[in-house]
Amino acid sequence: MSENRKSTDSFEDLYADTLHYHINTGDEVIHAKRMPGRFRNLKWMTMATWLFFFIGPYLQWSGHQAILFDIPGRKFYIFGATIWPQDIWMLSLLLIMLAITLFGVTAVAGRVFCGYFCFQTVWTDIFTWLEDKIEGNPIQRRKLDKAPWTAEKIRKKTLKHSLWLLVSILTGITFAAYFTDAIELWHGYLGFTAPFIAWVVLAMFIAGTYILAGFMREQVCFWLCPYARIQSVMVDKDTILPTYDYHRGEPRGKMKGRGMEEAAKGDCIDCKMCVGVCPTGVDIREGMSEGCITCGMCIDACDSIMDKVGKPRGLIRYLSHKEMEGVTLPPLFRRPRVITYSTIFMLAVTGIIYGLATIPPIELSIVHSRQPLFMRMSDGSIQNKYTIKAVNKLDTDQRVSLTVKSSSGDIHMKDAEYFKDITLKAGKLVPFSIFLQASPASLEHENTDVQLTIQGITQPEITVIYDSVFVGPKR
Amino acid sequence: MSTPNKPEKPQDTGHEWDGIRELTNPPPRWWMIMFHVGWIWCLIYFVLYPSIPLLNGSNEGLLGWTQIKEFKEAVAENDAVKAPYMEKLKVMGAGEIMADAELRNFAESAAKAAYGDNCAACHGAGGEGAVGLFPVLADDNWLYGGDIDTIVETITGGRMGNMPAHADMLEAGQIETLADFVIALPQGTATEKGWALFSDAGCMGCHGDNAQGGALNGDTFSGAANLTDQVWRFGNSREEVLRTIRFGVNQEDVAETRSAIMPAFGEKLSPELIKILAIKVHAMGGGQ
Numbered sequence: 063m064s065e066n067r068k069s070t071d072s073f074e075d076l077y078a079d080t081l082h083y084h085i086n087t088g089d090e091v092i093h094a095k096r097m098p099g100r101f102r103n104l105k106w107m108t109m110a111t112w113l114f115f116f117i118g119p120y121l122q123w124s125g126h127q128a129i130l131f132d133i134p135g136r137k138f139y140i141f142g143a144t145i146w147p148q149d150i151w152m153l154s155l156l157l158i159m160l161a162i163t164l165f166g167v168t169a170v171a172g173r174v175f176c177g178y179f180c181f182q183t184v185w186t187d188i189f190t191w192l193e194d195k196i197e198g199n200p201i202q203r204r205k206l207d208k209a210p211w212t213a214e215k216i217r218k219k220t221l222k223h224s225l226w227l228l229v230s231i232l233t234g235i236t237f238a239a240y241f242t243d244a245i246e247l248w249h250g251y252l253g254f255t256a257p258f259i260a261w262v263v264l265a266m267f268i269a270g271t272y273i274l275a276g277f278m279r280e281q282v283c284f285w286l287c288p289y290a291r292i293q294s295v296m297v298d299k300d301t302i303l304p305t306y307d308y309h310r311g312e313p314r315g316k317m318k319g320r321g322m323e324e325a326a327k328g329d330c331i332d333c334k335m336c337v338g339v340c341p342t343g344v345d346i347r348e349g350m351s352e353g354c355i356t357c358g359m360c361i362d363a364c365d366s367i368m369d370k371v372g373k374p375r376g377l378i379r380y381l382s383h384k385e386m387e388g389v390t391l392p393p394l395f396r397r398p399r400v401i402t403y404s405t406i407f408m409l410a411v412t413g414i415i416y417g418l419a420t421i422p423p424i425e426l427s428i429v430h431s432r433q434p435l436f437m438r439m440s441d442g443s444i445q446n447k448y449t450i451k452a453v454n455k456l457d458t459d460q461r462v463s464l465t466v467k468s469s470s471g472d473i474h475m476k477d478a479e480y481f482k483d484i485t486l487k488a489g490k491l492v493p494f495s496i497f498l499q500a501s502p503a504s505l506e507h508e509n510t511d512v513q514l515t516i517q518g519i520t521q522p523e524i525t526v527i528y529d530s531v532f533v534g535p536k537r
Numbered sequence: 538m539s540t541p542n543k544p545e546k547p548q549d550t551g552h553e554w555d556g557i558r559e560l561t562n563p564p565p566r567w568w569m570i571m572f573h574v575g576w577i578w579c580l581i582y583f584v585l586y587p588s589i590p591l592l593n594g595s596n597e598g599l600l601g602w603t604q605i606k607e608f609k610e611a612v613a614e615n616d617a618v619k620a621p622y623m624e625k626l627k628v629m630g631a632g633e634i635m636a637d638a639e640l641r642n643f644a645e646s647a648a649k650a651a652y653g654d655n656c657a658a659c660h661g662a663g664g665e666g667a668v669g670l671f672p673v674l675a676d677d678n679w680l681y682g683g684d685i686d687t688i689v690e691t692i693t694g695g696r697m698g699n700m701p702a703h704a705d706m707l708e709a710g711q712i713e714t715l716a717d718f719v720i721a722l723p724q725g726t727a728t729e730k731g732w733a734l735f736s737d738a739g740c741m742g743c744h745g746d747n748a749q750g751g752a753l754n755g756d757t758f759s760g761a762a763n764l765t766d767q768v769w770r771f772g773n774s775r776e777e778v779l780r781t782i783r784f785g786v787n788q789e790d791v792a793e794t795r796s797a798i799m800p801a802f803g804e805k806l807s808p809e810l811i812k813i814l815a816i817k818v819h820a821m822g823g824g825q
Contacts, residue, residue, distance in 0.1 A: 087566065433663035437822050440678040440766035442723075447663075447675070447822055492642050495820060 086353065088281045091207070092343040093200035094190065095335075099362025108178035109187065116232070119239035131241050137489075143418055146455055148425050152417040159410035164289075166403035168296040170394065171380070172303040176289065177357035182282050185233070185275035186341065189226055196222045200338070226276050227268065234267030280342035283355055290352040297350075298383075298399065300391055304356050305381035306336075306347040314347075317371070329373050336360035336378060346378055424460065424486065425453040426516055426526045435533045443499050444534045445476070451493045452516060452526075454486035461485050461519040464496070469511045472504040473532050483519060498532055505534040619647065626809045631685040635816055648817035651810050655802060656818075664821040669772045672797075677823030678768035680760040682752045684825045688815040690757075693808075695801030698760035700743070702785035702794060707738060715740070716778040722748060722765050760797070771795055 086092075096102075121128035123141050130139040138145035145152070167174050176183060197203045197218050209215055238260055239247050250256030251264065274282055283290055297303070311330035330347070337345045339360060344353035346360045364378040382391055394400050431447035439445050454460050464481040466473060475481060476497040486492075498512065510532040518524030552559040563569070582588070586602055587595040616623075622643045626634060635641050653662070656674075660666055664674030677683065680698065681691055703712060711734060718731030735741060735748065743761035745754035750763030762770050771781050781795055788794040802811060818824070 431663055433661065434665035434675055437665070437673070437675045438767060439676050439823070440763065440768050442767035445676070445822055492638060494638070494642070497822060 086280070086284055086343055088278070092280055092341070093203045094341045094343070094359070095200050095338045095363075096191070096194055097339050097359070097363050097366060099359075099365065101358030101362045105178055105187070105357060105359075109184045111179065112181070112184055116236050119236060119244035127244060129240060130243075133241055143421065144455060145421075146425065146453065148453070149417065149421055152414050155410045155413045155417070159407060159414065162403050162407045162410065165296055166400065166407065168293060169298065169301060169397070169399040169403065171356075172297055172301055173289065173293055173354070173356045176283065176287075176355035180355070182274060182287070183341070183355060183357065185229070185271060186279045188229060189275045190279075190341070192225050192229075193222055196225075223276075226272055230268040230271035230275075231264070233271045234264040237267050238263045280353065283342055284353055293352075294350075300382050300384055300397055302380045302382045302385075302391075303350060304346060304354070304358055304361055304378060305386065306330075306349075306378050307376070307381065307386065308347070309386070311347070311377050329368070329377050331367070331371060333367055335363040335367050339363040421455070422526060423454070423456050423521070423524055424462070424516055424518075424526050425455060426514075426528045427451045428514055428528045428530050430530055430533070436535070438535075439499070443501050444505070446498045446532050448496050448498065448514075448530065449493055450496055450514075451491055452486055453491045454488055456521075457488050458520070459485050459488050460521065460524070462524070463517045463519060465515050465517065466498060467513045467515065468500075468532065470506050471500050471510050471532070473498050473500040473510065473512055475499075500532065500534065502534060505532075505537075508534055508536055510534065619643075622647070623809060626812055631689055631812045631815055631819075634812065635685060635819070641816060641820075644813040644816045645820055648810075648813040651806070651814055652817055655806065656814065664818065669770075669777065672770060673768070674818050675822035676768055677825070678763060678766055679752050679823070679825070680750070680762060680770070682757045682825075683819070683823055685815055685819050687757055688818050688824075689811055691799065692806075692811045692814055692818075693801065693803040695803075696760060696797075696799040698786045698797045700761070700781070700786035700788075700795070702783060702788045702791045703738070704783040707782075711738065712779060712782050715782055716775055719764050719778055719782075720773060720775065723767050770797075 118129050119127065123139075126139055128139070128141050132139065136147050164175060193203065197206050206215060206218065235247065235251060241263075242260070247256065247260065250260060256264075278286075308328075310328060312328045314328050314330035314332045316333075317331045334345075336347065337343070337360075339362070340346070341357060341359065342353040342355055344351050346354065358380075361378050361380075365375040368375050368377055384391060427450075429449045429451070431449065435446075437445045437447070450464070452462075461483060462485075463483060464475075465478075466475050476499055481496065500510075512530050512532045514528045514530060516524070516526040516528075547560050547562055549558045549560050564572075584598070585600045586598040588598060589596045622640065625640060626644065629640075634644055659671040660674050661671075666673035666675075672680065679687075681687055681696055703715075707715070714731060714734055715738065718727055718735060721727045721731065735744075736746075741748070743756075743759045744750055744764055745756075745761070747754070748764040749766075751757065751759040751761035753763055769777075771777055780793060784791050784793040784795065786795040786797050802814075806814070
């Protein structure tokens with residue numbers, strides 16, 4: 063950033079700098095010009111991925127909502143997979159995967175997420191698109207903002223805010239629909255019979271969408287989002303970012319007639335179009351900044367101007383710091399960051415695939431009773447009590463057998479015949495107790511390892527083994 | 538709301554002392570917003586909730602909220618969840634409840650708190666009892682019977698065992714012979730002489746001809762222990778056995794007598810609660 067300025071000859075220059083120092087705290091609404099171009103088209107395409115968000119709740123999968131986060135039922139349905147709280151470790155892997163994806167992409171190409179996918183960017187873009195359609199271009203919009211309240215202004219503003227609210231409501235309902243039956247929820251909202259919590263979620267989302275996308279806009283990127291602040295530790299000199307090629311552009315100068323100003327020799331004609339189209343109002347020519355969401359709108363704008371003045375495109379383009387200095391970029395697989403991030407990413411993905419592939423259909427947990435550790439029965443035998451918690455995660459009842467095997471000693475289950483064929487109700491956890499008994503003479507140690515096995519009868523391929531211990535008197 | 542801060546152009550009050558200006562740079566806007574939100578919040582809270590300490594407690598607040606009300610509401614909510622089960626528990630017998638896996642599971646879980654409050658002090662959290670003092674509930678040895686209905690009866694009406702003190706009724710030698718006999722019984726080494734004395738001294742009156750105690754011989758009243766099994770109510774050392782025979786159980790005016798009183802809970806606890814407590818006790822390890 064400082065390279066493109068002459069070295070400071072005197073301290074006055076330092077102070078002169080602060081005169082340009084401007085913190086965008088939202089005092090002025092940024093009305094960005096919308097221009098067609100390559101990156102504009104790309105942005106529409108990436109924004110369209112959010113359509114899946116709106117379609118998601120209505121997809122069905124073998125009789126239930128394809129994506130349903132059933133919080134009261136403590137179950138997540140994601141297409142064919144049913145995620146129980148016990149499987150939540152996969153969520154941490156998923157979060158790691160997403161975080162690493164963010165890091166990796168940032169290291170290679172900067173804030174791609176911000177510019178093309180972030181809900182804040184996307185919703186703000188939709189909101190300003192509506193604004194542009196209703197109130198006209200930025201000049202007309204600024205004029206309208208300053209104009210007195212005429213019927214025309216009221217009509218335009220009402221229409222705009224109504225449409226904004228409509229988008230907000232739709233967003234809120236869609237979000238809530240991921241947590242309950244979508245159709246029923248619509249009935250609930252339309253018939254005013256939805257549960258209280260559903261209204262709270264809806265209200266929060268309407269307020270959030272309306273305020274964040276309608277009013278706070280780039281302020282969120284500047285002051286609320288941590289990503290802007292930590293991006294500087296994620297990018298390096300190899301990262302390609304929308305960059306102003308100051309070697310080519312400077313010294314900048316305005317066009318005069320058909321030619322340039324006397325002093326100006328660079329390609330930048332200082333038309334400020336790049337600033338005018340920027341949704342966060344930054345000047346890309348100042349270098350990388352926390353406000354730049356790398357959306358590429360300035361590239362489109364600059365290219366169109368370069369075309370008009372008959373100069374080659376790409377005065378602003380995706381460029382890395384090294385390339386700017388004339389160094390060729392190393393290939394992706396030779397960069398330590400890319401290698402590290404890819405490795406972690408692959409580990410996380412492998413973990414998730416492993417997890418999803420091996421979700422046990424029956425989750426077994428056995429708790430040995432601690433008080434008393436063991437009981438001496440009237441015939442002198444030793445009895446241990448165990449609480450069995452077997453969760454049947456399948457959607458059909460399962461007949462299973464429960465058997466015990468011990469490393470040594472004659473340990474047998476009380477009512478063993480009964481437990482040879484028991485039924486675990488579908489999707490339920492009903493804990494029950496079993497008793498293991500042994501004659502004290504047959505026990506070689508105070509503690510004996512035992513292995514309890516649940517073997518499927520309905521589905522013989524199900525085998526769940528749980529290791530526990532049988533406690534006898536001290537010897 | 539504050540005016541925007543301009544770091545390059547500090548505002549001042551116009552006061553100046555010896556070249557030192559008093560600045561009036563406003564706090565950041567977000568700070569002012571939080572400040573105003575803060576005091577408005579306080580005001581609303583002050584009006585809605587009890588906030589003014591008076592001599593007899595505090596004012597009520599518009600919402601009329603109190604901790605105890607919130608607690609009672611939560612209890613009512615909990616009761617509402619339990620209600621359908623409790624209705625069933627009322628009309629069903631303990632045996633029927635146990636046959637229904639879900640209801641049985643509910644009963645055992647619901648009994649946890651009541652067991653802790655009423656039973657655990659003597660019988661232990663897991664029914665392990667206390668050696669020589671309070672009977673074990675987790676084994677299969679029952680003084681009065683271990684079927685569910687008898688357990689309900691025991692909790693409802695309480696129990697008080699009775700064994701006469703034999704110190705004055707028998708000679709010292711006889712008592713020692715009996716003690717040795719009782720210790721030998723579970724080991725299968727009891728002598729003919731012992732059996733004869735057991736009979737002559739009248740022990741079989743309560744403990745039965747086979748010495749297997751009251752419950753196994755169809756008497757659910759005396760609480761006479763089974764002398765042939767491996768479980769000892771008051772300990773199996775010779776001294777303990779001698780003491781039991783000499784001074785008996787629950788004998789008035791006998792200083793060293795054994796105390797074995799189970800209080801009656803029939804008036805303290807509801808029949809449903811007693812039912813589920815009995816189910817819990819039954820499930821501890823030795824229910825019949």
